[in-house]
Amino acid sequence: MTTMNALICQEPTSLIWKQRAIPVPGDNDVLLKIKTVGICGTDIHAWRGKQPFFSYPRVLGHEICGEIVRLGKNIHQFNTGQQVSVIPYVACHQCPACLTGNTNCCEKISVIGVHQDGGFCEYLSIPASNLLDAEGIDPEAAALTEPFAISAHAVRRAAISPGDQVLVVGAGPIGLGVAAIAKADGARVVVADTSPERRQHVKEKLGLLSIDPSEENFDVQLYGTFGGSLAQKLIDATGNQQAMNNAVNLIRHGGSIVFVGLFKGDLTISDPEFHKKETTMMGSRNATREDFEKVGRLMADRVLTADMMLTHRYPFSGLAEIYEEKIINNRLLIKGVIQF
DSSP: OEEEEEEEETTTEEEEEEEOOOOOTTTTTEEEEEEEEEEEEEHHHHHHOOOOTTTTOOOOOEEEEEEEEEETTTTSSOOTTOOOEEOOOOOOOOSSSHTTTGGOOOOEEBBTTTTOOOSSBBBEEEEGGEEOOOHHHOOOHHTTTHHHHHHHHHHHHTOOOOOEEEEOOOOOOHHHHHHHHHHTTEEEEEEOOOOOHHHHHIIIIIOOOOOOTTTTTHHHHHHHTTTTTTTEEEEEEOOHHHHHHHHHGGGEEEEEEOOOOOOSSSOOOHHHHHHHHEEEEEESSSOOOOHHHHHHHHHHTTTSSSSGOOOEEHHHHHHHHHIIIIIITTOOOEEEEOOO
16 A cells, blocks of 8 residues: 545645555654544644644644554664654754753744644654654543643643642643643642533543632632632633733732643733732743653553543544534534544
């Protein structure tokens, strides 16, 4: 077999099937047979034409689990038949960020499935340096290593320690991952989300308290939850302007905020509130290998599982035909995985 099925986002709102040649891996690459791919908000925004810095046509998909079927001649650390997950951030390793270990915010970063073709296809050639061993991990969970790693990076940015009182705002996939990892790190975690379905998911799948920030007594609930104080640390995964502008009002004096969600626009906060609390505020972008490896360990120990995020499964065959109805317009979708 020399050709494969690939699903191409030809232009906004257009997904088409094409036959493509199966890639030949370079000397430092491996060829993967795709097993599972997570569906990210990026894949949805790209279909809608609302993903910045995006060019068409493009094969979407950057949350990838696959089986190695061919090795480049310089590759000795992996074996054919081995299951791996993909670190989709291809860094330059030469810019100041990379040289200080911050490959997650490389100045010239190229993301598989965004800036170059991704996993909505049957085979994909990947640099071996962008692979993580996933043997023994459920393939659905392995496909979700990347969103969990983004969550792990945000938790690391927040410097969460056992006993910290943490408010996670937003119960989408990244917020759920943040809550699960912060809990695994020993924090006292509360999740805020306006969706009753997502709050129920938090309760059932993570075993955590979830409250509605739109309720009038939201602040009272926070004080009650955290023993008469506001949150010590807040991680916002909403990408919602109103929520992010309000974050400084939900932390105690001496508290900290990490924004892992983002929106196109400007933050507007009360400077007196920011200063009187001596607030620490920072952004969190992507993840590093350290974060991916932490997630891999937690998955191997089943501390992190796919069902903490996963709500829907889709077969790769026929995906183009159901993408708009079952994915784009599915209000109950939190995280979907494509099965090959």
